[in-house]
Amino acid sequence: MTDIEIIERLKRDLGPEALEVTNPDRRRIFLKVDPGDLVAAVTLLRDKYDCAYLATISGLDKGETFEILYHFASPAANINVRTEVPKASPHIDSITAVIPGAILYERELQDMFGLVVDRIPDPRPLVVPDDWPAGNFPLRKDWKFERPPEIIPGGKS
Amino acid sequence: MLNKLVRWSRIKSPWILHLNSGACNACDIEIVAALTPRFDVERFGVLLKATPRHADVIIASGPVTRQIKDRIIRIYDQVPDPKFVIAVGACAMSGCVYRGAYNIMGGIDQVIPVNVYVPGCPARPDAILDAVVKLLGKL
Amino acid sequence: MKFQIPIGPQHPALKEPISLRMTVEGEVIQDADIRLGYNHRGLEKLAEEKTWIQNIYLTERICGICSHSHATCFVQGAEKLMEIVPPKRGLYIRYLVSELERVHSHLLWLGVAGHEAGFDSFFMYTWRDREIVMDLLELISGNRVHYAMNTLGGVRRDIDEGQKAKILEGVAALRKRSEYYFHIGANEPSFVARIAGVGLLTKEQAVSLCAVGPTARASGITRDVRKDDPCAVYDEMDFEVGTADSCDVLGRVVVRVKELLESYKIIEQILHKLSPGDIVVKAPRKAKPNEVVSRYEAPRGENMHYIKSNGTDKPERLKVRAPTLANYPATVAMLKSGFIADIPLIFAAIDPCICCAERTVSLVNARNGEETTVRLSDLRRRAIEQHKNAPPKRNAVWPF
Numbered sequence: 260m261t262d263i264e265i266i267e268r269l270k271r272d273l274g275p276e277a278l279e280v281t282n283p284d285r286r287r288i289f290l291k292v293d294p295g296d297l298v299a300a301v302t303l304l305r306d307k308y309d310c311a312y313l314a315t316i317s318g319l320d321k322g323e324t325f326e327i328l329y330h331f332a333s334p335a336a337n338i339n340v341r342t343e344v345p346k347a348s349p350h351i352d353s354i355t356a357v358i359p360g361a362i363l364y365e366r367e368l369q370d371m372f373g374l375v376v377d378r379i380p381d382p383r384p385l386v387v388p389d390d391w392p393a394g395n396f397p398l399r400k401d402w403k404f405e406r407p408p409e410i411i412p413g414g415k416s
Numbered sequence: 417m418l419n420k421l422v423r424w425s426r427i428k429s430p431w432i433l434h435l436n437s438g439a440c441n442a443c444d445i446e447i448v449a450a451l452t453p454r455f456d457v458e459r460f461g462v463l464l465k466a467t468p469r470h471a472d473v474i475i476a477s478g479p480v481t482r483q484i485k486d487r488i489i490r491i492y493d494q495v496p497d498p499k500f501v502i503a504v505g506a507c508a509m510s511g512c513v514y515r516g517a518y519n520i521m522g523g524i525d526q527v528i529p530v531n532v533y534v535p536g537c538p539a540r541p542d543a544i545l546d547a548v549v550k551l552l553g554k555l
Numbered sequence: 556m557k558f559q560i561p562i563g564p565q566h567p568a569l570k571e572p573i574s575l576r577m578t579v580e581g582e583v584i585q586d587a588d589i590r591l592g593y594n595h596r597g598l599e600k601l602a603e604e605k606t607w608i609q610n611i612y613l614t615e616r617i618c619g620i621c622s623h624s625h626a627t628c629f630v631q632g633a634e635k636l637m638e639i640v641p642p643k644r645g646l647y648i649r650y651l652v653s654e655l656e657r658v659h660s661h662l663l664w665l666g667v668a669g670h671e672a673g674f675d676s677f678f679m680y681t682w683r684d685r686e687i688v689m690d691l692l693e694l695i696s697g698n699r700v701h702y703a704m705n706t707l708g709g710v711r712r713d714i715d716e717g718q719k720a721k722i723l724e725g726v727a728a729l730r731k732r733s734e735y736y737f738h739i740g741a742n743e744p745s746f747v748a749r750i751a752g753v754g755l756l757t758k759e760q761a762v763s764l765c766a767v768g769p770t771a772r773a774s775g776i777t778r779d780v781r782k783d784d785p786c787a788v789y790d791e792m793d794f795e796v797g798t799a800d801s802c803d804v805l806g807r808v809v810v811r812v813k814e815l816l817e818s819y820k821i822i823e824q825i826l827h828k829l830s831p832g833d834i835v836v837k838a839p840r841k842a843k844p845n846e847v848v849s850r851y852e853a854p855r856g857e858n859m860h861y862i863k864s865n866g867t868d869k870p871e872r873l874k875v876r877a878p879t880l881a882n883y884p885a886t887v888a889m890l891k892s893g894f895i896a897d898i899p900l901i902f903a904a905i906d907p908c909i910c911c912a913e914r915t916v917s918l919v920n921a922r923n924g925e926e927t928t929v930r931l932s933d934l935r936r937r938a939i940e941q942h943k944n945a946p947p948k949r950n951a952v953w954p955f
Contacts, residue, residue: 284635286784287848312778313765314850314859315876330848330861334783337848360765360884371599386595388483388519397518397600404518404600412525438594442619442700445663452682481595513613516604517597538619538700 262288265308265336272303286336294342294351301329301340301354309333316364318372320400325349325372344374353379371398426472426498427552429461433471433495437488437524439478442538443505447475450541457545460552468494473551475544476528479507479514480521492528502547503530506537579895587890589883602873607633607707607842610870614860615701617875620663622701623656624853625860625875630705631786632849632862636842637707645709645834650788651722651825652695652704654818658729659688660854661811661818664903665736668808671903672749677739684732691725694718709835719826730819737812750804754889754901757802766885767878768856769814770905772798773806780852791828792821804904840868853878855905879905 262282269290270277276299279291292300304310310331319326321343329340344351353376355362365376366385373396376382384391396402436444450457451464465471468491480488492499501524506512508524515522524530531554534547559578578586598617602610610633615626627649634641641649662685669677689699695714696702704710714722739746756766761774771778779796781789797813799806842864849860856878865871882905889901 283845284847289846311762311765314857314881315861315874317861317872317874319863319872328861330859332783332850337784337850339848358765359763360881363880363883386591388481388595390482397597404516406516409522409526412529438596440616440619440622442616442622445619445700449682449686452686453679454683454686479596483595513616514596514598514601517601519595519597537616540699 262286262336265338268308269338272307273300276300288336288338289341290338291341291343294344297340297342298352298354298357301357304331304338304340305357308338309335310338311358313358313361313364316361316368318368318374318398320372320398322400325374327351327368327374329354349374350377351375352377355380370396372396373399423555427555429463430472430500430548430552431463431465431470432473432475432548433465433468433491435474435476435488435491437476437478437484437508438481438520439505439507443477443507446538446541447477447504447544450544455541455545457541457548460545460548462548468492469496471495472499473548474499474501474528475504476501476524476530477504477508478524479511480524480527481519482521483519485521485527488524488527500531500551501528502532502534502544502551504534504539504544504547506535509533509535512537577890577895577898582894582896584890584893584895584898587887589887599873599875602870604869606840606868607838607870610873611705611707612703614873614875615703618877619700620660621656621853621855621858623652623704624851624858625877626703626705627653628849628851628853628858628860629862629873630707631851632847632860633707633842634838635847635849636845636862636864637839638843639708639836639838641709641836642833644713644829644832645836646787647825647829648710648712648714648834649705651714651822652692652702652710654822654825655688655692655722657818657854658815658822659685659692661815662688664811664854665808667903668750668804668900669746671899672746674743674746677736677746681736684729687725687729691722694721706835707838709833711835713834714829719829723823723826726819726822730816733812733815733819747805750808750900751801753804753897754893754904755803756885756889760888761802761885764884764888765881766856767881768853769807769810770856770882770885772796772810774802775800778857780850780857784850786851788825792824794821804900807904841866842868842870855879856881 262285265288266280266282269280276292276296277290278293281289283289310333312332314330314332317328317330319328324343324345326341326343331338331340342351349372351374353365355365362379362381363385365379366381366383368374369376369382370384370387434444434447449455474492474495503509503524507514510523511520514520521527532547532551534543536543559576576588576590577584598613602613605613611626611630614629615622617625662681666678666681666685669675669681692702693699695718696704696712704712756770756774758774758776761771761776767778775798777796777798782796794817797810797817799809844864844866846861846863849862851858858878859876861872861874862870863872886901886905890898893901
C-alpha cells in the first residue's frame, strides 16, 4: 500500500479522532490524536495496519506542553502517533495492555520528563542512579546542570 | 631476601582485573584483544582474573557514572595491597566527549588514585601492553 | 525455597555493567529483573548543546563495537533535514565500511559465544581472523575502532585501487576461514548439543515484546531494515535475509553465520560497482525546522534515531534507541524457566552491546540475608562441568 492509501484509510477509520496527518517523507506518516483516544488508536494500528512493532517512545518538551511520540513500523510504512499533554497535569495512559514491549520506554519517559504514566505495571525508575534527588527531570528544557569543579591529583586545581 | 623474592614474583606475573565503569566498550574490546594471539599479553605472565581479591592490577576504562561510583570504591578496597591502577582511554583520563554530562563525574582519578594513564580513543592494544610493561619497570 | 540472585556490575567475562536480579528455586530461574543505569551518560542532553558536526563524533561514541552504525544513522537523518543528497561514490564507501563493521562484529560475537560455551580455541581463532578485518579498516580509515568516516554530505576519505585490491584479498581469505568454522560446527556435536534448546523465545513472544535483530530472526520473523526500509544503496544489492526456526541460541548462531556470508557478497558487489566521482557534497550550517525518523540495521538489530531541528545549528531533540534495549524484555522472557548455568550463554546470545550492563552474580541466601559473591566465571565453570556429565542431546542437528 502506498502512503496516500494508508492516509486515506486512517482518515476513514479514525474519523474526527485523527486531528492531523502529515507525510513529510516517503514511508513516514505522522498522526496526531488526543490523549484520551490514544489507546484506541494504538489498538487499531496493531490490529488493522500490521503495526505490532513499536520502535520507541520519544518525549519532547515544548515549553507549555509535553509532546509524546510513539514510533510504530509496519512493512508498508512507519506510522508515528503523537499526542500532547499540558505540563500542569502531565498524565498519559499506558499502552502496555496492547503492546507489552512498551514497558521500558514508558519507564524512561517517567524518569526523564516527570510524566506520570497511569496504570503502568511497573513504575520503578529505569536509568537514573540510586542517589538521584527526586524531582529532577534531566530532559526538560529548563533543567540546567552545573558541573562541580574537578580536583586534578598532583596538578594545579 | 624474602622481600627480593616477593618483588621478583610480583614483577614476573601480575594478575589483572578488568573494570568497566560506564564505557562505550571500544577500550574494553582492545583490552580483550590484547589477550589474543596477535598481541598476546600473557607472555608477560599477565592473567585475567575474575575477582578483585586475586588481582594485583586494576585496568579500568570508561568515565565514572554516579551509579557506579560506590561500586568502584568498594572494588578498589577489596584488592589487597600493593595495588596499582591503569586508566585506559581518554574517557578514563578525563571524560572524553562526555565532560559536562549530568551523570558523569570525570575520569577515574576522581574516585581512586591512578598510577598509569594510557591515552587514545580507543587505546591500541600495543599501547596497553606498553603501559603494563612500564608499570612493571617501576615496581 | 526461593533465592534471589543479584547479578551485579563488575563482571570478569567481558564488557559492560548491568545488574540483574533473579529469583531462583533450586536451579531453575523463576523471575528476572533488570537494573539499568550504570552506563547512563546523559547523551541526549549533551547532544542538544553541540552542533551537527560535533554530534557525529558524539553519537559515534555511544558504542564501541557498532560505532559506525550510530554515526551513519544520525548522518542519514541529518542529511534528510538539510535536504542534501550525497554523491554515489560517497554512499558506496559509507556502506562498505558498514558491512566491514558487521563482519567484525559477528566474528567478535562468535568468539564470545564459544568462550561462554567453554570452547576457548574457537574464541582465539575467530579473534585472530577478526584482526584481518581490523587491519582493513585501519587501512581505509586510520583507526581500528571509531572510524570517523562519516561527515554531513558524504565521507571524509577515499579509497584507491591498492586499497580496493587489499580488501578483496582479505575478504577472500576470510571467506575460506569462515567456511572452515562452519565445518567445525557440523563436526562438533558437543558444541551444538550445548547450545541447542537454550534460551527459548517463541514467535508470539518475540512479536509482542518487540524483539529486533538476530534475536527475532532466529524465531522465524523476517525483520531486516535493509530489506524493509532500504536507503540509497541496499536496494541495488542482491542479498538474502537469514532466518532460522529453532528459536534458541543455536538459531541465533546460524542466523549470524548466514549474515556473515551475505556480508561478504555485499562487499564484493559494492567494490565492483564503485565508479569514479566526488565523495562529498557541501552541507549547510543550519537545518530548517523539521523532524525525521532514521532507521538502520546495526549488527545487533535495528537502530533508530529521531531527530528534530528548529532552524539553528544545534538539534532540538535527539532520541536514540539502541537495539539491545529493545531486546531486554525478550531476554527476561528467555531467562524465565531456564537454568542458572545457562545465564552467561543466554545473555551472550542477544549480543549485548549494552554499554550499560554489569554482570556479577551475588547470591543472597533468603534465609538469613547474607551475601556471597559468585563470579560469573565460576558460574561458567560450573556450567561446563555440569554439561560434561549430562547425557548428550541426540537430536540436535547443525543445519548446514
